[in-house]
């Protein structure tokens with residue numbers, strides 16, 4: 001099978017390791033939420049993380065941009081361990097773009113201002129340059145016409161596309177998405193997934209927590225199935241959705257497929 005020519009390198013093992021989790025452990029009190037997690041995401045790879053609620057998917061994402069600390073193990077980004085604090089941490093947050101379930105746009109700032117804030121404050125861009133870049137990104141996600149409006153004037157799907165543009169404005173090296181479409185009305189899900197698919201095809205390294213199987217099949221190189229704080233199995237989307245091997249994954253898929 002040939003890879004689409006827009007998505008350069010082939011199988012995961014040929015890629016340069018980019019985000020590497022090695023024996024990562026995390027507790028919340030008594031609860032062991034990440035149990036010795038090993039995961040290597042290659043440069044330009046798109047990994048979909050799937051699994052039951054409470055399995056540790058959000059904690060995994062949050063650990064990667066250090067919104068959560070870990071107790072043991074290591075996480076490296078492009079070969080460097082995650083910084084603990086200070087300037088380096090701010091730099092890390094800029095390098096790791098994150099899009100959450102809720103849009104988190106600043107309500108009292110315009111759409112364009114939402115996108116330019118980070119680049120001006122953190123990257124030190126001049127306003128004119130930041131505005132130009134914001135308009136390009138808003139165009140890319142299809143909401144350029146809304147640039148002077150406020151978030152409440154946009155639909156949920158449009159707001160989530162703005163959230164993606166805002167993350168991209170920082171020129172991240174990797175993008176994390178944590179259930180980016182699960183708070184959206186059904187008719188708006190595809191407009192967001194389409195933006196994510198085109199980002200995936202452009203070669204961005206992406207970790208996407210989602211149960212959207214269409215997206216996984218279209219855009220993911222690999223599906224990672226988590227349950228109870230562990231990676232239970234991983235495979236190509238085709239393999240995973242048609243021939244899951246573990247009972248946990250079979251059970252989970254039968255539940256999400258039956259509605």
Ligand SMILES: Nc1ncnc2c1ncn2[C@@H]1O[C@H](COP(=O)(O)OP(=O)(O)O)[C@@H](O)[C@H]1O
Pocket residue numbers: 028031033051052053054055056057058059060
């Ligand atoms: N800040 C927190 N304090 C205590 N427990 C938490 C916290 N965040 C998550 N948890 C618990 O950790 C487990 C994993 O949560 P999470 O990573 O959000 O799972 P998922 O995203 O897969 O639904 C859950 O049992 C959840 O209740």
Ligand SMILES: [Mg+2]
Pocket residue numbers: 057058059178179
């Ligand atoms: Mg979650």
